[in-house]
Amino acid sequence: MQAAAETPESVDLAALVADPYTAYARLRDAGPVHRITTPDGLSAWVVTGYDDVRQLLADPRMSLSKRNARPGGYRGLALPPALDANLLNLDPPDHTRLRSLVTKAFTARRIADLRDPIQRIADRLLDASIPRGHADLIADYAAPLPIAVICELLGIPETDRGDFRGWTDALIAPDPARPSAAKEAVGNMLRFLHQLIAHKRTRHADDLLSTLVEVRDGGDRLTEDELTSLVFLILSAGYENVVHLIGNGTLALLEHPDQLRTLREKPERLEGAVEELARFDGPAPLAIRRFPVEDVTVGGVTIPAGETVLLSIASANHDPRRIPQPQRLDLERERSASGHLTFGQGIHYCLGAPLARLEVTIALDTLLRRLPHLALGVPRERLRWRPTIRARGLLALPVTF
Template identity: 50%
Template sequence: MSDESGPAPFTAIRGDERHHVYADLAAKGPVHPITTPAGMTAWLVTGYAETRALLSDPRLVKGGWTSGSYAHQLPQDVARGIHTTMLNSDPPDHPRLRRLVTSTFTRRRVEKLIPRIQQITDDLLAEADGRGTVDLISALAYPLAIGVICELIGIPEAERADFREWTLPAVSPGIHSYEEFHEAVASLLAYSRELIGKKRRDPQDDLLSDLIAARDDGEGLSQDELTSMIFLLVIAGHETTVNLIGNGMRALLTHPDQLALLRKRPELLDPAIEELLRHDGPVQSTLSYRTVEPVEAGGVTLPAGSVVYFALVAANRDPRTFPQGASLDITREAPTHVAFGHGIHYCVGAPLARVEARIAFRTLLDRFPDLRLAAPAESLTRTPSLIMNGLSALPVHLRLPAAA
């Protein structure tokens, strides 16, 4: 909902409508007044240069747990239990939290997961093979992403069924009502508290047990920081990967020349993933920031106390930085995209998302040489959200029909 620029990108869900709305915004400038789906007056930054500059500007802050969605409406113990995250923290709390997390969420831990990620991918695709039409979101992207993040944290398989029901309202405040949001996050918080208690009594070889044990100058994570970390990892950790796989496969299947090039030159997979992240990234907008003093950006002065969001998918197609940014080119040489954010809040889970995408794309392309869309691209819909940018479904044919 923009005050001056027509349709809202957050509820633009058909085909490439969302990107068209952002392109119209970008043509008018890099900074825009908006009204969020929850009815809040704010500013939306769509320019690439402005996004990188402001996300490194100490005059924009998070504000702690009180800056989280519905923080002042939720019971305080719930708000603290889900919003005391790195993404809502400022220095000096933020560096302490990030050190504690990165000391346990290491590259070695991610690399150790690779055989298991491959096994889950193989099992899911073996189960899907032979069906006529398959939704890649429900058949692969979601169960792979939630399975990996739950194994990383240490959540038993039998206890994962409710997560999809909890995560959709949690990533779409304003799109979903306060009541739906409250019910979802309270359920996840109650589960997280119970899980932490189990890990304290019986530590395992998993990320949550290590986070409980981690210390920085003798100080560990508080209970609210631990439950908030589970909230962040489960919500952001799996939704981002689901959308990366779904959006990425849609992009490849709707650009057959690029798909053919990737099949011919598999060594392009890593740069292809970066181009897919730029072209149609998994995160639509950052969580909110707030200005502590007036800030000038893109010819606009943001007054002190302004709420600011950064439209990452728009910044990654800014025509001033990415000529022909709406096109997909897996050989593109371009500035670094901001699909995972920028500055001190750059996504700590980015390496894991890339690994999962690499395995999913490579396995799909190797196993299914005739993979193709099972519906017109313009009929595919995205999930309404202020934060996430993902498809509600991606129907595909895995193989050509058998000869009669």
């Protein structure tokens, strides 16, 4: 058994942003677990192999609660309790209680009822771009679509959506040149959510937010902070992951014309293709940080309790010991052949995965049907990615059609 490494390795931000799969492959080949210093100065452990990542995602010893971080160790974005008391920061039994309440409101019927609205939103967005013959597929399609869908699900009127995308972007990838932007975004988001919840209390409707407010006001097991945090999580996660899945998936298809041609010829394979696209270039290279409640041994290396652990979804999804030829995009790959971890594993498996799959399937189907001559509008090397190792998404995706 190896002791903890004394000198952390530094992480090359540029390499992880530009080509995370090559960078993680080097780490994976060098060993199953590494002690690193991230670009923001955080000391953490990164786990790279598929089997280890899958096991630790579901390991009850890997806490999500920041109360189990060692003193002075974890330095994440400081959120007020009204935004912090969400499923990504909780362990059982609180996590079990909240997830049970949300699952009851986040029903399969409610998701299925969104199919037609999602299709209308996708068509409306393309209707605005088609006459121009070109677009930024992120700003004009991939980003506004999930915002509109989540707001439809929650029952947020279009006039009340405010500057939600800007606030979320400031939280996802803070601008080093504007250190106060993230703090301002937190304040704006909190005010927005408080006003929104107050509005739903006076105008109840058949939507998810009204249902959650009803659970809270029924005197049951949902506090006001938990209610606000749940809405924040649904809004932010439902936006961020889907916009990156649509953008990354579209780019992958454009860079693999043989696969794009196959999908056009066999549109019935689209749902399976979405799984391969999610594996090939998913939206979250790293799972939400964990804190072991006791010393944990991974690949012969002991990680002390309370340390920050980063489980690399990007590396696991490209581990050749589990996925044959992982660097190859194969839209006919059987889902069971990869068992990708993009949506997580265990009790923290993404609650919104069915909705995300539905949105991405409809978004890509609409693009393929309505834009038969879709092509990149700039050379590949001019594309820019979000400058963060915690999200994998394009800043813009210029296309012509």
